[in-house]
Amino acid sequence: MATIPVRATPFDGIFRVARRSYRVVADVPSIPLLIVSILTFVAIFAPVLAPHGKLDPVKPTPAQCQAKFGMANCPYIDNVPPFWLSGGTFDTPLGTDFLGRDMLSRLMYGARISLVVALTGTLFAGALGTLLGVMAGYMGKWWDQIIMRVTDAWLTLPSLVFAILLSSVRGPGLWNVVLILALVFWSRYSRAVRGEVLALRERDFVRLAEINGVGKFTIMFRHLVPNVMNTVMVLFSLQVGVAVIIEASLSFLGVGVPPPEPSWGLMMAQERESLMEGRWWLAVFPGIGITMLVLSANMLGDWLRVRLDPQLRNR
Amino acid sequence: MSEPLLEVRDLKKHFPVGQSLFGRVQGWVKAVDGISFTIKRGETLGLVGESGCGKTTTSKLVLAAEEPTAGTIEFEGRSIAARDKKELMDYRSKVQVVFQDPYSSLSPRLRVGEIIGEPIKTHERLSRREVSARVEELLTMVGLRPDAARLFPHEFSGGQRQRLAIARALSTNARLIVLDEPVSALDVSIRAHVIGLLEEIQGRLGVSYLFIAHDLAAVSHLSQQTAVMYLGKLVEVADSLELTAAPLHPYTRALFAASLPSHPDERREEIVLTGEVPSALNPPSGCRFHPRCPFAMARCSEEEPPLVELSPGHRVACYLY
Amino acid sequence: MPPRLRVTDLRTHYFGFGGTRVVKAVDGVSFTLEAGETIGLVGESGCGKTTTCYSLVRLLPPGARILSGRIELEGEDLLTKSQAELREIRGRRIATILQDPMASLDPLFSIYDQVAEPAYYHRALRGQTLRRRVLELLTAVRIPSPERRMRDFPHQMSGGMRQRIVGAIAQAGGPQVIIADEPTTNLDVTIQLQYLNLLKELQRASGVALIFVTHNLGIVAKMCDKVAVMYAGKIVEMQSVRGLFYDPRHPYTRALLDSMPKLGTKEPLYAIPGQPPDLSALPPGCSFQPRCPHAMDRCRHQEPEEQPVGNGAIAKCWLSVPEVARE
Numbered sequence: 022m023a024t025i026p027v028r029a030t031p032f033d034g035i036f037r038v039a040r041r042s043y044r045v046v047a048d049v050p051s052i053p054l055l056i057v058s059i060l061t062f063v064a065i066f067a068p069v070l071a072p073h074g075k076l077d078p079v080k081p082t083p084a085q086c087q088a089k090f091g092m093a094n095c096p097y098i099d100n101v102p103p104f105w106l107s108g109g110t111f112d113t114p115l116g117t118d119f120l121g122r123d124m125l126s127r128l129m130y131g132a133r134i135s136l137v138v139a140l141t142g143t144l145f146a147g148a149l150g151t152l153l154g155v156m157a158g159y160m161g162k163w164w165d166q167i168i169m170r171v172t173d174a175w176l177t178l179p180s181l182v183f184a185i186l187l188s189s190v191r192g193p194g195l196w197n198v199v200l201i202l203a204l205v206f207w208s209r210y211s212r213a214v215r216g217e218v219l220a221l222r223e224r225d226f227v228r229l230a231e232i233n234g235v236g237k238f239t240i241m242f243r244h245l246v247p248n249v250m251n252t253v254m255v256l257f258s259l260q261v262g263v264a265v266i267i268e269a270s271l272s273f274l275g276v277g278v279p280p281p282e283p284s285w286g287l288m289m290a291q292e293r294e295s296l297m298e299g300r301w302w303l304a305v306f307p308g309i310g311i312t313m314l315v316l317s318a319n320m321l322g323d324w325l326r327v328r329l330d331p332q333l334r335n336r
Numbered sequence: 337m338s339e340p341l342l343e344v345r346d347l348k349k350h351f352p353v354g355q356s357l358f359g360r361v362q363g364w365v366k367a368v369d370g371i372s373f374t375i376k377r378g379e380t381l382g383l384v385g386e387s388g389c390g391k392t393t394t395s396k397l398v399l400a401a402e403e404p405t406a407g408t409i410e411f412e413g414r415s416i417a418a419r420d421k422k423e424l425m426d427y428r429s430k431v432q433v434v435f436q437d438p439y440s441s442l443s444p445r446l447r448v449g450e451i452i453g454e455p456i457k458t459h460e461r462l463s464r465r466e467v468s469a470r471v472e473e474l475l476t477m478v479g480l481r482p483d484a485a486r487l488f489p490h491e492f493s494g495g496q497r498q499r500l501a502i503a504r505a506l507s508t509n510a511r512l513i514v515l516d517e518p519v520s521a522l523d524v525s526i527r528a529h530v531i532g533l534l535e536e537i538q539g540r541l542g543v544s545y546l547f548i549a550h551d552l553a554a555v556s557h558l559s560q561q562t563a564v565m566y567l568g569k570l571v572e573v574a575d576s577l578e579l580t581a582a583p584l585h586p587y588t589r590a591l592f593a594a595s596l597p598s599h600p601d602e603r604r605e606e607i608v609l610t611g612e613v614p615s616a617l618n619p620p621s622g623c624r625f626h627p628r629c630p631f632a633m634a635r636c637s638e639e640e641p642p643l644v645e646l647s648p649g650h651r652v653a654c655y656l657y
Numbered sequence: 658m659p660p661r662l663r664v665t666d667l668r669t670h671y672f673g674f675g676g677t678r679v680v681k682a683v684d685g686v687s688f689t690l691e692a693g694e695t696i697g698l699v700g701e702s703g704c705g706k707t708t709t710c711y712s713l714v715r716l717l718p719p720g721a722r723i724l725s726g727r728i729e730l731e732g733e734d735l736l737t738k739s740q741a742e743l744r745e746i747r748g749r750r751i752a753t754i755l756q757d758p759m760a761s762l763d764p765l766f767s768i769y770d771q772v773a774e775p776a777y778y779h780r781a782l783r784g785q786t787l788r789r790r791v792l793e794l795l796t797a798v799r800i801p802s803p804e805r806r807m808r809d810f811p812h813q814m815s816g817g818m819r820q821r822i823v824g825a826i827a828q829a830g831g832p833q834v835i836i837a838d839e840p841t842t843n844l845d846v847t848i849q850l851q852y853l854n855l856l857k858e859l860q861r862a863s864g865v866a867l868i869f870v871t872h873n874l875g876i877v878a879k880m881c882d883k884v885a886v887m888y889a890g891k892i893v894e895m896q897s898v899r900g901l902f903y904d905p906r907h908p909y910t911r912a913l914l915d916s917m918p919k920l921g922t923k924e925p926l927y928a929i930p931g932q933p934p935d936l937s938a939l940p941p942g943c944s945f946q947p948r949c950p951h952a953m954d955r956c957r958h959q960e961p962e963e964q965p966v967g968n969g970a971i972a973k974c975w976l977s978v979p980e981v982a983r984e
Binding site for chain 3 (some may be wrong): 523
C-alpha cells in the first residue's frame with residue numbers, strides 16, 4: 022500500500038494561537054499591568070493631561086496672594102498642601118513645591134523621565150550585552166575569554182557606586198544617565214545570554230546550519246539571537262525596575278537628571294527638609310510613584326519569566 | 337543507475353585524548369578505524385551498530401563536518417580533501433542530513449518556510465519569489481500543504497517535523513542524504529509514514545541515502561545494502577535480504593538474535609552477548625569482537641581478520657570463514 | 658483469592674488553564690493482573706498508558722485528578738488510602754522502573770545507598786543483613802564484582818548497568834507489582850536483550866506481577882502474557898499475547914501490526930492515516946473512527962462498548978458485535 026500523504030492543517034494553528042492569546046491575556050497579573058499602563062499613558066500624554074506646566078510656578082489668584090502674603094500680587098505660592106488638607110485647593114490637587122510648581126503636573130512629567138530613561142537605558146544595555154554574550158558563547162576561544170573576563174570584572178563593580186563614578190566623568194544630564202545605565206548593566210545580559218548560547222550551540226538546528234556551510238555571523242543573527250530573546254525579555258523586564266531606582270538615586274544625589282527637570286528622585290532630594298518640617302507630601306508622592314512603578318515592573322517581569330519557561334507553565 | 341556516488345576508502349578518525357601541556361598525547365580514541373564502503377546512485381546503504389561503534393563519527397566525516405585522520409572520501413569521482421572552499425560548498429549542497437530529534441533540528445523561532453529555504457539561500461542566488469516557489473514545491477513533495485510555510489515548527493507534530501527536515505534536506509537537490517536515526521524518535525504508526533515517504537522520494541528523485549540506525553528491521557527494509565559496524569570497524573557488509581536470511585559474522589548474528597520478534601512464536605537463534613562494549617580508547621587485540629564472541633578461537637586474539645569478499649557483494653571479517 | 662492487581666473503570670483527567678481545558682488522559686480503563694503474570698500496555702504517545710501507571714501509584718502531576726474507579730491491590734482499594742499509607746505501599750508493594758536511568762538515580766549517592774534505601778525503609782533491614790541483601794540484589798541483576806561496584810556512583814556506570822541497578826532498587830522492597838515504563842528505549846539492542854531476559858528471570862524467581870508499558874509490539878511479543886492496547890485513553894483491545902498477534906480484533910491493533918517493519922521482507926508498510934487524537938477534543942462515537950479503514954456509520958455516532966471476544970479477551974469495536982457487523 023502506497024503512502025498516504027498526511028496533510029498539516031494550518032487552520033488548527035490559527036485557532037490554537039487565538040485560543041492561546043486569550044488565555045495569555047486572562048492570565049496576566051492585572052493590577053501591575055494596570056499600574057504600568059496608567060503610568061505609561063500618563064507619561065506619553067503628560068503635556069495634554071497635566072493641569073499646569075512642569076517648570077513654571079502656578080500663577081496664583083489675588084485671593085491666594087492676599088491670604089498668604091497680604092499682598093495683591095505675588096509671583097508664586099510655595100508649599101500649598103494637597104486639596105484635602107486645610108489651605109489646599111483643587112487647582113493644585115497635590116499641592117505645590119518650594120518654588121510654587123504644581124506637584125501633580127511635575128509628577129506626570131516625572132513619569133516620562135523615569136520611564137524614558139529606564140526603558141532606553143535598559144534597552145541599550147540589553148542590546149550590547151546580548152550581542153557580546155552571543156559572540157562569546159558561539160565564537161568561543163579568545164572571544165569568550167576576553168568578553169567573559171571583562172564581564173566578570175564589570176559585574177563585581179557595585180552598580181550605584183559605578184554609576185556615580187561615571188556621572189562624575191560625564192556630568193549630569195538625561196542622556197548621560199541613559200548612557201550610564203547602558204554601561205553599568207550590559208554585563209548582566211552577556212553572562213546569561215552566553216550560558217544559553219552554549220547550550221543552543223549544540224542543538225541540531227545549529228549544527229545543521231554549520232554543516233550547510235552557513236556563515237558564522239548569519240548563524241548568530243538568524244538562529245541564536247531570536248532563540249535567546251526569551252531570556253533577554255525576562256531580564257529586561259526585571260532590570261527596568263532597577264534602572265528606575267538607579268536613575269532616581271543618581272538624581273537624588275544630584276548627579277543624574279539636573280534641575281529643574283522633574284525627575285522623581287530629584288524631587289525627593291529637593292524636599293528632604295520639607296519632610297522633616299511636616300510637609301510630607303512633597304517627598305512622599307514621588308516616592309510612591311517610584312515604588313509603584315518598580316513593584317509593578319518586577320511583578321510583570323516575574324510573571325513573564327514563569328510564562329516563558331515551558332516547565333513552570335502549567336501550574 | 338549503479339554507478340558509485342560516494343566511495344569511502346580506508347577511512348580513519350582518531351581523536352586525541354589527554355593532551356598535556358606540551359602537546360604529548362596520552363592516547364587515541366579510534367572512533368573510526370579503517371572502513372571502506374560504496375554508495376551507488378539511487379540506492380541506500382544501511383549502517384547498523386550500537387552506541388560507540390563509530391557510526392555517528394562516520395556520518396560527520398561524510399558530511400565534511402570533521403576531517404579524517406586518514407583515508408579518502410570520493411564523491412562523484414573527486415576526493416573531498418582535494419576540494420577548495422567553493423567546491424566544498426558545492427559538496428555541502430549535494431550532501432545533506434536529517435537528524436534524529438525532530439524537536440531540536442528545526443530552529444524554534446524561524447518560520448518553516450525560512451528554515452527550508454536556508455540551504456537554498458546559502459548555496460544559490462535566487463530571488464525571493466523563486467525561493468518561495470521552491471519551498472512550496474518541497475512542502476507538497478513531502479505531503480504537507482504549501483501554505484504551511486508561514487507556520488512555526490512548534491505547530492507541527494513530530495512526524496510532520498521530520499517531513500520538514502526532509503524537505504530542507506532536499507531543497508538544494510542533494511544527491512546523497514545522510515539519515516541519522518530519522519525515525520527512532522517517532523511514534524510507531526508515524527514511522528511507517530516517514531519510511532514510506534523516504535522510499536517514494538528515492539524512487540522519484542533518485543536520491544541516495546546513508547541510513548544510520550540501530551533498528552535492524554527498519555534499516556533492512558529501506559536499504560539495498562547493509563553494513564554492520566563494531567568499535568570503529570566494519571564486520572560485515574551484504575545485500576540486506578541476504579544478510580537477514582543468513583547473517584555470517586557472530587556480531588551480526590547476535591544483533592539479529594537480539595532484535596525483537598515480530599511474533600510471540602518466532603524462533604530466534606539464542607545468542608546473548610556477555611559484557612559491555614569495550615572502549616574505543618583501548619580496543620581489544622586482534623579481532624575487536626573476540627572477548628564477547630561465543631565462537632572465539634585462539635587466532636582471534638592475535639591477529640585482526642581482514643574484510644574479505646565471501647560471495648559477490650558479501651564481505652565478512654571473521655576467521656570462521 | 659483476589660487477583661494481585663485489579664483496576665476497574667479508572668478515569669484520570671487533566672484540568673488545565675484554570676479548568677477550561679479537560680484532557681481525558683485515562684477514560685475508563687480496567688484490567689486484572691495475577692501474580693507472576695506480565696501485562697503489556699501498548700499504545701503511542703498520548704494514549705494514556707503512562708498516566709495509568711502514575712495513577713496506580715497516585716503520583717500524578719498537579720492538574721491531574723483521578724475522577725473515579727477502583728485500584729485493588731490484593732483486594733485493597735488504593736484510592737481510599739491516605740498519603741501516609743500510600744508511602745508505605747510505594748516501593749514496598751508497588752515499584753517502578755522508568756525510562757531514563759539517569760533520571761531515576763541520584764547522582765550524589767552511591768549505588769549501595771540507593772539500592773539499600775527501599776530495603777532499609779520498607780523491610781527494616783540494617784547492618785550486615787542489609788549489606789547481604791544489597792549484594793544479593795546486585796548479583797541477581799548480574800552486576801559483575803558487586804562488592805566493589807556498590808561503592809561506585811551512577812556516572813561511573815554504563816546505561817545498561819544503570820538500568821539494571823534501577824531494577825535492583827525496584828526489587829529491593831520486595832514488591833508485588835513492578836511497573837516498567839519503556840525501560841529499554843534508551844538501551845542498545847544487545848543490552849536490551851540482556852535486560853529483558855533478566856526481567857523475566859527476576860519475575861520467575863519472585864513471582865512479581867509486571868506491567869510493561871511500551872509502544873513496541875516486539876517487546877510485547879517477547880515479554881508479555883497478555884496485552885492491552887490503548888488508544889485515546891481507553892483500552893481498545895485486550896487479549897492473550899498469542900491471541901493478539903494471530904487474531905487482532907481491533908482495526909488499530911491490526912494497523913499497528915501492519916506498520917511494523919519486519920526482518921526479511923521489503924513489503925511496504927501500512928501507514929495509518931491521520932493524526933493521533935487531541936485528547937481534549939475527541940471525535941464523537943469511537944475515538945479511532947477518523948482513521949479507521951473499516952469505519953461504519955454507527956462508529957461515527959456511537960461509542961462501542963467492550964465486547965467479549967472469547968477466552969476472556971475484549972475488543973472495543975462495532976465489528977466485534979456480530980449483529981452490527983452483519984449490517
